[in-house]
Amino acid sequence: xxxxIKAPRLSTEFSQNGKQxxxxxxxxxSDRTKKKGTASLLAVVIMTAAAGTLxxxxxxxxxxxxxxxxxxxIFVTKRNEEKSLCQSLYDASCKYxxxxxxxxxxxxxLPPVGGAEPRGMQLQTTEEPYGLIRWFEGNFGSEEELExxxxxxxxxxxxxxxVSYSTDKGETVFKSYSRDKLGVDYAKSYEEFEMIYNLxxxxxxxxxxxxxxxxxxxxxxxxxxLEGECMGEGHIILGDDILExxxxxxxxxxxxxYYGFExxxxxxxxxxxxxPARITFDADNNVTEYLMPMDGGLYEKSIKEIFPKKYHxxxxxxxxxxxxxxxxxxxxxxxxxYLEKIGRNALICEYGDIEHKLPDLSAEVSNKLLDTFREYPxxxxxxxxxxxxxRYVYKRSMDGDNTVIFEKYLYDTGETVNRIVLNVDNGExxxxxxxxxxxxxx
Numbered sequence: 001x002x003x004x005i006k007a008p009r010l011s012t013e014f015s016q017n018g019k020q021x022x023x024x025x026x027x028x029x030s031d032r033t034k035k036k037g038t039a040s041l042l043a044v045v046i047m048t049a050a051a052g053t054l055x056x057x058x059x060x061x062x063x064x065x066x067x068x069x070x071x072x073x074i075f076v077t078k079r080n081e082e083k084s085l086c087q088s089l090y091d092a093s094c095k096y097x098x099x100x101x102x103x104x105x106x107x108x109x110l111p112p113v114g115g116a117e118p119r120g121m122q123l124q125t126t127e128e129p130y131g132l133i134r135w136f137e138g139n140f141g142s143e144e145e146l147e148x149x150x151x152x153x154x155x156x157x158x159x160x161x162x163v164s165y166s167t168d169k170g171e172t173v174f175k176s177y178s179r180d181k182l183g184v185d186y187a188k189s190y191e192e193f194e195m196i197y198n199l200x201x202x203x204x205x206x207x208x209x210x211x212x213x214x215x216x217x218x219x220x221x222x223x224x225x226l227e228g229e230c231m232g233e234g235h236i237i238l239g240d241d242i243l244e245x246x247x248x249x250x251x252x253x254x255x256x257x258y259y260g261f262e263x264x265x266x267x268x269x270x271x272x273x274x275x276p277a278r279i280t281f282d283a284d285n286n287v288t289e290y291l292m293p294m295d296g297g298l299y300e301k302s303i304k305e306i307f308p309k310k311y312h313x314x315x316x317x318x319x320x321x322x323x324x325x326x327x328x329x330x331x332x333x334x335x336x337x338y339l340e341k342i343g344r345n346a347l348i349c350e351y352g353d354i355e356h357k358l359p360d361l362s363a364e365v366s367n368k369l370l371d372t373f374r375e376y377p378x379x380x381x382x383x384x385x386x387x388x389x390x391r392y393v394y395k396r397s398m399d400g401d402n403t404v405i406f407e408k409y410l411y412d413t414g415e416t417v418n419r420i421v422l423n424v425d426n427g428e429x430x431x432x433x434x435x436x437x438x439x440x441x442x
Contacts (some may be wrong), residue, residue: 085109091195093156097132098125106156107134110149114141120169129161129178135169143175149198150177151184154198157185183223189389204285209237213252216279216287221256226270228260229386232334234327235277238311246283251311252276253320255327259335262377262386265354266346272322274327276302276414328441356381360396365424369404372437376406384411392417403432 019292089109094102100123116136124131132153140146152161154177164176179185187193199219209217217233238251257271280289292300303315328350335348356379359366368377375394377383382395391411398404403427408418420434430436 061274084426086194086197087190088393089152089197090187090190093158093187093193095158097123097157097160098347103132103157106153110152111145113145113149115139116141116167130159131162131164132160132162133166133173135166137167140165140174146175147177147182151182151200152197154179154182154184155187155193189386207285209240210235210248212281212285213237213250213254213277213279216281216290217252217254217277219287220290221272225258225272228258228269229384230259230266230335230338232257232259234330236326237324238314239308241308243280247281247288249278249280251278251307253315253323253327255324255331257328257331259331259338259348260384261346262356263354263381264346266339266344266348267354268328268331268350271331274324275317276303276307300425356362358397359404360401361404361424362427364427366427368429369422372405375408 011170042219060354091342092102092105092109094106097103100121103123103406104119107118114346116138118134119137120135122133122135123149124133146165150360151210153163154160160179162176162178164173166173184196187196199215202215204212204215214233217235218231221233234255234257238253240251241248241249253274254277255272255274257268260269261267264268275292277291278291279287280291282288291306293299293306300316304312307315332348339346339348356377358378359380361369365441373396375385376396377394380398382393385392385394392411393407395407395409396405399405399421402423404422405426406418406420406422407416409416418434420437421432423430
């Protein structure tokens with residue numbers, strides 16, 4: 001079983017509470033094991049709020065993967081009818097595993113599993129984790145499709161905790177897949193589900209080397225950073241080695257970035273700098289090994305162990321300014337495709353390119369407000385989030401020196417959802433408008 005050493009993230013991760021989002025797809029196609037590296041080489045953790053729901057950067061076809069010359073459609077076998085299936089599946093999504101008719105609608109849309117014939121389902125709703133047992137007759141064929149469909153079901157049913165398979169009316173479980181095992185969350189938007197679906201069903205055999213590196217980089221880094229609305233990647237392929245078994249090893253410099261709206265700009269809210277990667281693919285272009293260097297004093301040693309000597313001078317030179325600029329441009333193309341899809345014009349840039357002006361308040365008051373209003377930006381300005389498919393704007397402003405205003409409103413209509421006006425005087429915080437949060441009262 002191959003090992004995957006997770007990289008030092010070289011992160012420019014921005015998180016209000018300092019916690020990373022839970023890693024998704026950590027064990028999908030779990031013929032691989034993973035081994036994490038140590039702390040990041042360049043960890044710049046800045047206090048800010050999360051920016052929305054993960055969604056896929058997507059072209060008019062199905063998916064966008066960026067190469068050195070820009071984004072290319074990787075899901076080359078996807079056709080309009082398949083995208084309609086993706087939409088139909090999402091339209092059938094539901095909150096509760098106990099809704100038998102809704103669950104049955106989802107199962108009825110799923111493709112065949114090898115030569116097996118579906119014969120029914122059993123719902124476990126008496127205690128958590130709630131789950132589903134699918135009963136089949138016949139030969140399942142590849143277990144990979146069982147795993148894929150389990151991931152799809154878990155992405156579509158909010159309180160489902162596992163999906164199991166049986167061949168004898170549910171009396172004996174043949175295979176079982178939990179959320180923890182697959183690392184898949186409930187999809188809060190169609191775009192999020194579309195990315196999950198496309199990652200699961202991408203035709204890797206038809207991909208070029210650029211597309212394979214893009215696919216692997218996106219999959220391996222998903223959930224490792226604070227999530228925004230759009231995830232992008234950039235890479236530079238250094239070279240490759242062809243293996244006797246028909247597989248290959250690709251050596252690359254990689255970056256990842258999540259993008260979200262802050263102060264009406266679409267910025268890189270989290271992600272990485274340049275991370276060297278050695279990616280091994282089998283003859284079917286499945287990733288069997290994803291190696292990245294360790295951090296700190298082990299960095300140079302691990303580079304020399306992971307990469308051929310001919311690449312050492314490139315990787316160890318320490319100055320990635322030009323390479324990062326190239327990769328960042330590739331990331332921005334993902335962001336541009338996403339903006340085009342949602343019909344929005346915005347400046348695409350890095351976090352540091354936009355001013356995040358801090359309110360002129362004491363440290364004690366600032367900390368209280370930061371702890372209480374975590375969903376709002378820590379700066380004077382706006383931040384957008386997509387919740388259950390609805391875009392909201394969170395705004396923090398000041399009126400004079402002592403009045404702090406927190407507003408939440410609908411992006412499309414401007415309708416106010418919540419507004420709280422606070423007076424701050426000599427360390428005391430009082431509500432002028434709206435309900436005083438309990439945390440401040442205490």
